[in-house]
Amino acid sequence: MGEQRKRLSRDERRAQLIEIGRHQVEASSFDELSTDAVADEAGISRGLLFHYFPTRRDFLVALAEDAAGELLDLTAPDESLPPLERLRAGLEAYLDYVTTRSDLYVALVRGAAGGSTGLQDVFEATRSRLAERILDGLALGGGEVDDALAFAARGYVALTEEVVVSWLRTDQRMPREELVDRLVQWALAALSSAGAPDDLLT
Amino acid sequence: MGEQRKRLSRDERRAQLIEIGRHQVEASSFDELSTDAVADEAGISRGLLFHYFPTRRDFLVALAEDAAGELLDLTAPDESLPPLERLRAGLEAYLDYVTTRSDLYVALVRGAAGGSTGLQDVFEATRSRLAERILDGLALGGGEVDDALAFAARGYVALTEEVVVSWLRTDQRMPREELVDRLVQWALAALSSAGAPDDLLT
């Protein structure tokens, strides 16, 4: 590729590399990503990538954090809504993200869970954040959450991820509104089974 | 290691390598497993491993299949039990396996989901098998399962995996009986939310 090499600022170069890395991951998966390929596509030397990311793993973690951060931003809860509406809005935003970036999402959910230790941590942390948000909607008094509720929240997040991936795989055959309704139902069922107060239906 | 090298039959050698591979995976993770290390521990040349498993990935897949097969065998449903009892028995067996081989289990659930394509398939297939078993308990007439029920079953399996991993991570603080009770509750909640007949409580 005879692209003319250009000198970029640290931030620009870093952003460019992450952008390219995301494409590569979308096209294949995390563990198939090659640093050489990224460098080639960026039109830089092989060595430069390691000036920004000391290790291939660091690079992958940066990619995962970038994608996860984007997901978390776009699904940030609207505190002004009552709990149930908030959950529904969160699910809608989640599905927006997922349908827009389905390749990246699947790569993240299915690829970052395993793989290197660092990736697992990012995945873990993201799932935790999502679970916390759900619990925050309940714990109005800011009380301690017991194990059962915590398990319910985490389990529900996992259920949602799995269902959404399955839904994508069936070409979204089920209407999206029905899917959201069901996911809301499952949330209520999981949480109330775990002893959550029923007034979360506010 | 001055162990005397011995000539083994194909099946013996293969079994030995898988056994060693499982140890390595337990000790670290799938993607950190090194074929050289396995060969060393087995006291064989580096080349021989590739005589049995043409590719590192093939070896990892064989390991995952071995572990997944073991899990499926040990949790095989007892057809003579009524649905609800069968589910409970399955969960008990599942927890037996998980507590016995927690390292391997976590490596499988958290490591095989991502990583190479082949590993993902094994993980996928195992989750599907577990979901099918749950649906089999319902579909007495052998009718078609609609998307909602299929999603519920798959989602529930994912929920269970996540909850169990979390439970292990909290040093099994919650009593095991309570965990089983809750998991049964969640199963009923998830399935009936998806429109399963209520007479699955037989």
Add this chain to the structure above:
DNA sequence: GTAGCGTGTTGAGCCTGACTCAACGAAGGC
């Protein structure tokens, strides 16, 4: 015994891809 044969096994070496390092060169300040 020894000649042959099937097959488990070897070990040197290739090759890809992650990673290093000393030196180069394009902006900006003086």
Add this chain to the structure above:
DNA sequence: GCCTTCGTTGAGTCAGGCTCAACACGCTAC
């Protein structure tokens, strides 16, 4: 116009996956 800064280079090292032609062990036949 020189100097300092720092993004950048590219040749090279190293680890680890993978190959291949030859070897050696156990066996049967003569």
